[in-house]
Amino acid sequence: MADTSAYAATFEIVDANKDGHISATELKQLMKALGEDITEETATEVVQRMDSNGDGEISLAEFATYMAKG
Ligand SMILES: [Ca+2]
Ligand SMILES: [Ca+2]
Structure with missing residues (x-):
């Protein structure tokens, strides 16, 4: 289990709504903001x-797991 707290701030920025x-859609908006x-x-x-x-969206746990893996 990855440490979600390390990624919570980034996650909240991307989770626009x-x-x-x-x-x-939120990921696309983020990438656009990054140029x-x-x-x-x-x-x-x-x-x-x-x-x-497989629910079609990224939860904080999924985000943290992915980021921790690199
Ligand atoms: Ca969202
Ligand atoms: Ca998911």
């Missing part, structure tokens, strides 16, 4: 890579 999950204009398809692919329980 504060529903506790990062969606593909990387990715497509909806790419954002969905990235979410799927991090989405270990």
